[in-house]
Amino acid sequence: MTAYTGTCRMTQALPSPVFVSGDAARAVFRWEDAIRAIQRTYSQPLATGATPPRTIARADGTWLRTLPAIPPGGRYYGAKLMGMATRSPSSGVEYVVVLYDQETSRLAAFVDANQITGFRTAATSAAALDRLAPQRPLRLAVLGSGLEASMHTRAFAAVRQLAEVTVFSPSADRREAFAQAVTQDLGVPCRSAASAQEAVEGADLVLAAARSRDEQPILYGNWLQPGSVVVSIGSTVPEQREIDVSVVERSDLIVGDMLEEVLEQTGDMIAARHAGIAFHDKALSLTDLMSGAHDERVKTAKAPLFKSVGGGLQDIVVAELILSKALEAGLATPLPIAFETKH
Structure with a gap:
């Protein structure tokens, strides 16, 4: 030796x-x-x-x-x-x-x-966002104030100019600290909101990065403005919930990093299936998205959703x-x- x-x-x-x-x-x-x-x-x-x-x-x-x-x-x-x-x-x-x-x-x-x-999850979401979001300054709404929310905000800032960031999490102290750190580190105006719905109002891009403790949805479809992009990273196994079935129903394009796991093994999609919502024909893999083979479909999408479970x-x-x-x-x-x- x-x-x-x-x-x-x-x-x-x-x-x-x-x-x-x-x-x-x-x-x-x-x-x-x-x-x-x-x-x-x-x-x-x-x-x-x-x-x-x-x-x-x-x-x-x-x-x-x-x-x-x-x-x-x-x-x-x-x-x-x-x-x-x-x-x-x-x-x-x-x-x-x-x-x-x-x-x-x-x-x-x-x-x-x-x-x-944390690095790979946020980088993967940003890689998808770079293909899904319009090429202009975006207003970002962040639901969550933990490590994943922080990393995703910084990763998103690497591919799009952020005009404003609004954050909600149940802890007022944590969301205020998050807002201060984003403003200081990225030079982007960031404010905390008193509710998830208030944070989402008028947002071009919504990051769902915090499940509720009782596994109830934290984001609903009727909160979202037309054309907004949703990134969901918090529901990765059958027992977890993050986005309401109305978000899945609203989405006209669903991109998954591990597509079969996203569609069949996450609590959000299982709930949507039980609610009678068809979504398989709206789904693409991340490889499909990055290959460029579906660019026309991506360009015409009005309500894209990227959902991630992470992978090796x-x-x-x-x-x-x-x-x-x-x-x-x-x-x-x-x-x-x-x-x-x-x-």
Whole structure:
């Protein structure tokens, strides 16, 4: 076993795996780079089996989730892992992306993926928004004031000029803090609203990024003005609700990042199906959107909806981007380990 210390600057095949910390990931990450990387990836055909569904192992209060992917045209492939054992008195979730090098078949890197999850979700939404929203200054309404809401606002600002941002969340203190941070960081006027309906009124773009605690919808179709674009990221499994069925009924174009999961396994779409709303003929995959094959349909859409559940493909694409930049900046730490290779 060979020992390594310090950091490294390299782009060639790595002699041993490296570790990229959360601090290093934050230091090298840029929204524009991640959004373009997502767009490039989804504009290429995806091989059957390259992005299988996530798997979740559960037993006695412990769970482990795995999201594997082999991106088209990328150097690396791998999986994001996350898990938690609730028997621990200080339970928490740790995330890691494990990357393999396609040129060598060797383990290349372990990337702290706590931030990557937020980065990739917002970058994917912004990549879709860039194809769905008109090319003009937009008024953004944000429902939610947490990490995802914050990241999405910054990602949206990377692809469109924001004329104004209005935010609502149940906590007055949190929404005021969110408004102050957006104004300070982005130089965009941002104000808090006393209700979700007030925040949405007159908005060109609506981000739903906060489910209610009792899993009731937080956004309704009759609040939305004609032509407004909706991005929904909070309902990702059957038990979760975020947008009302009236939003699904209103939408004349529905784009999903993992289309089958979005249409069949999210609480919002399950509720719409139970309400008798037909939506499959209105749906496109993110690959369909990025390929340009449906541009005429996209251009004529009056009420587009992008709905995301997240996927391993996004994790691997963003992790590869971060790894490459961390290597260039000397912020990837070589690990004093070597794996045996089976031939």
